[in-house]
Amino acid sequence: MDHFDRMLPREIKLLVFRTLLEIWKGNEEEGLKKSERWIGEVGGRRELIKISRVSKSWLSLVFDGELWSTLSARSYANLPPLHPGQTTPSLSNLFLPSNVVNMATVSVHTNTLHVIASHAGPFLRSLDLRNLTSLSSSTMHKIALAASSAPLESARRSFEDGNGGHPGTLRLGLDQKEGVTRLTKLDLAGCRSFSGGAVNHLLAKSPFLRKVNLRALPVVTNATCDILYLNCPHLIALDLSRSLNVDSSGVSLLTGQASSQLLFQSSPPRPMKELRLAGLSNIDDDFMSALARGMPSLQILDLSGCKSLTDDHILAFITPDPDPSSSNPTIALTSKEMGRDPASSTIYFKRLTSLRHLNVSGCSRLTDVAFSHLAFAVPRLEFLEAAGFGTRLRDEGLTRLLATTEGIRKIDLEGASEVTDGVLGVLTPEGDEEGGTGWSLEHLVLSYCGRLTAEAMLRLVRGCRRLRVLEVDNTKISDQVVKEFVRLSTSRRILGAEIAVTDSRNLTKQAMTDLHHRHTRPRSGWRGFSALPFAYQDADLDPDLLPRGPGRSEVDLTRVVLKSFWGWGLVDETRIQVASARKKKAALAAVLASSGGDGGPSRSLTTVTGGRRLLGWRSSSGSGVVMLDGVASSSTTPPLGGGTPPSSQQQQQQGQGGQVGGAGTPGSMGNVNFSSSSHLDGFFSLYF
Structure with missing residues (x-):
């Protein structure tokens, strides 16, 4: 009797499947060590899809919405297509139906996504379709329709319950009974086959x-x-990067501070915390000011x-609102703090922002x-990225900024050729x-x-006690600085300390080689x-394969990463x-496997490395000869293979060119001569 299907309530069955996902999540670290592709939650959901073939009742359980609050398909993007003539999908092409033949690089079948979305519609909170270039706009419309099964008022109450009771003020004009999604996270990066209408339709149906x-x-517009x-x-x-x-006029609409919006109503500030606009064009003062006021x-x-971003635009971003009723915080500064005449008594004001991470590289x-x-x-x-400035970045402005940011954790000044020791x-x-x-x-x-x-770098390395990564390619860094960084x-x-010194001319090969070893x-x-x-060397997986010393393990976080010219040669070596x-x-294992004949099971051998030739013999009686580079010694070993042992007179001929048996006898193998073919069964020859 099938007790699982007949006796257990549906809630317990779902709990069993949910436990399966939790087990896969717990075994993720073990899967990483084995370099398995399907690990963690991705592997668990893959197993759910596979066991859905058991029966219709299991199919219903697998696609229950309670198990699919998160749908991430990015791990299945860009998988290889089916081989010509293959009628059954491989395990890597899990989501492809069995009747699909000769499909071109399709990783997730559209019907599968539609089925999951239709069953999990009221429960789906996160949808990740990154890089699924094969999905069409019609598929997106189906997913949006299937996920939009919750009435607006019901979805609003669910959202408030999951967000501490914060209400949502929707101005979208939807009917209270119209279906909307409960999505809180959406990732469509790389989905270039979607149309603008499909993307906009899903966004309009996702108010939370x-x-x-x-x-x-390219289909995303203003x-x-x-x-x-x-x-x-x-x-x-x-x-919205790239x-x-x-x-900028489109992004201004997001702030609620665009001129067309302010004509009708005063928009409250948006709760935006992260905005990525790499490559944005047509930036002006009004846009930067609206960005600061609205967010x-x-x-x-x-x-x-952003090629159009200038110094004046940054000034507009930190200039306070002229409206005295504005709630945005400001700070009062003296003329000296502003970098002007210290004798002046003028008071200046700047807008206080909440920025923790600013990236202006390539502007x-x-x-x-x-x-x-x-x-x-x-x-x-905490994070300042300003790479690619060249000669335009000097000490004066940079030091004034860094002196007021005590919590700075990362700074990227790559290519700032005019920066001097004053910044350090x-x-x-x-x-x-x-x-x-x-x-x-x-x-x-x-x-x-x-x-x-190098002197300023040395003081920096000694003073910054939390410094973990130092990239100083093509600089005047010396051997002493590198050694001090590794030592400290x-x-x-x-953990995970790293220093990059490629193309630094003041370094010596001897010092770098010594550190690498x-x-x-x-x-x-x-x-x-x-x-x-990348074939990283991992001592924990197979310590017997790695050489002692250099390159012992490339995944050991306790060892400092030293990227240098000589280090890449060590990787190849x-x-x-x-x-x-x-x-x-592998050769030794093959020989041992073939020698387990009538003399009993194969036994492991002690091998000697160093480029020498190891010759050995074991007989079923336990006596034998082991020869290394022509030097023989008698030994008594556990039975390994059959064959006839050489006589004591043959063993004493080790000084005559290392030959066992008479010269010119048949059955010659290397520098060991066998007097009969029976001796050949008891010998092995390995080269190290």
């Missing part, structure tokens, strides 16, 4: 979205921004690659004046007391900053299926040694 990723979608503003008032994270059909809670702002019209404007306006700043002086803490700029510094990129001296990172027990690893490796193409050891191990 909090995180949306529409990166690099109209999409307007739909997001009208229909998604709870949005806190949005990525969306070529969106400009006062903004913590992450990505404006990298070709910015200079260090922009950073001078930001001084005192971003006191919570500001970042170097004084004394042992906690606090101050540089105390929290963990990641510093100074590659191609040619005016920095080890003594401070900093004792304290470091040449690459920062990781475990998992995605790491297989280690790879060759491991491949050679693997071949030797």
Whole structure:
């Protein structure tokens, strides 16, 4: 009798399947060590799909909405197509139906997504379709329709219950009985086959979205921004990077501060915390001012690659509102703090922002004046990315900003060729007391900053106790700085420490080779299926294969990563040694397997490396001869294989060229001559 189907209530059955997912999540670390592809929650949901074939009742249980509050298909993107003539999908093409033949790079079948969305519609909270280029607009419309099964009022109450009772003020004009989705997270990055209408339809049906990723979608336009503003008032994270059909006027609609919006009503500030607008065009003062007014809670702002961004636009961003009734906080500064005449008694005001992460890399019209404007306006700043400035970035503005950001954790100044030791002086803490700029510094990129001296770098390494990553390619760094970084990172027990010194001319081969052979690893490796193409060496998986010393393990977080010119040669050298050891191990296993004949089971042998030739023999009686480079010694060993042992007279002929048996006797093998074919059964020959 099938007790599971007949006796257990449906709730218990769902609990069993949910426990299956939890078990897969708990075994994720073990799957990473084995470099398995399907691990964690992805592997668990894959197993659910497979067991849905058991029966119709199991199919109903597997696709129950309570098990599919999260639907992530990104792991199945860009899988290889079915082989020609293959009528049954392989395990890697799990979602493909069995009657599909010769499909081109389709990783997730549309019917499967539709089935899951239709069953999980009222429960679906997160939808991730990143890089699923095969999905069509009709599929998106079906998913939106299937997921829009909850009436607006019912969905609103569910959303408030899951968000601490915060109500949603929707102005989208939907009927209270009209179906909407309960999605709070949506990722469509890379879905280039969707039409603009399909994307906008799903957004209009999802009033509770909090995180949306529409990166690099050509169908996203300024109209999409307007739909997001009208229909998604709870949005806190949005990525519109590299969306070529969106400009600053469209993003202004998201702030609620556009001129067309202010004519009709005064819009409250949006709760946006993360906004990524890399490559945005047509930036002006009005846009930056609207961004600051409409999104006062903004913590992450990505404006990298914005060619139209200038210093004046940064000034507009931190200029306070002229309206005295504005609730946005400001800070009062003296003339000296503003970098002007210290004797002046004029008081200046700046807008206090909530920015923690600012990315302006690749903004070709910015200079260090922009950073001078930001001084005192971003006191919570932790991540500053300003790569690719070249000669436009100098010490004055940068030091003024860094002196007011005590919590800075990461700075990227790659290519700032005019930056000098003054910047490093500001970042170097004084004394042992906690606090101050540089105390929290963990990641510093100074590659191609040619005016920095090794002495200033040494003081920085010694003073910044939390420094974990230091990238100083093509600089004047010395052997002493590298050795000190490796020593301090080890003594401070900093996991994942890394230093990059490629193309630094003042380094010597002897010092770098010595570090590579004792304290470091040449690459920062990781475990998992995605790491297989890089062939990282992992001592925990097979310690017998790795050579002792250099390159012992590239996934050991306790060893410092040292990226240098000589380190890449060490990677190739280690790879060759491991491949050679693997071949030797396989050859030995094959010989031992073939020798387990009438003399009993095969036994392991003690092998000797170092390029020498190992000759050995074991008989069923236990006596035998082991020869190494022509030197023989008698031994008594456990039975391994059959054959006739050589006589004691033959063993004594070890001084005559290492030959066992008379010269010219038949059955010659290498430098060992066998007097009869029966001797051949008891010998083995391996080369190391």
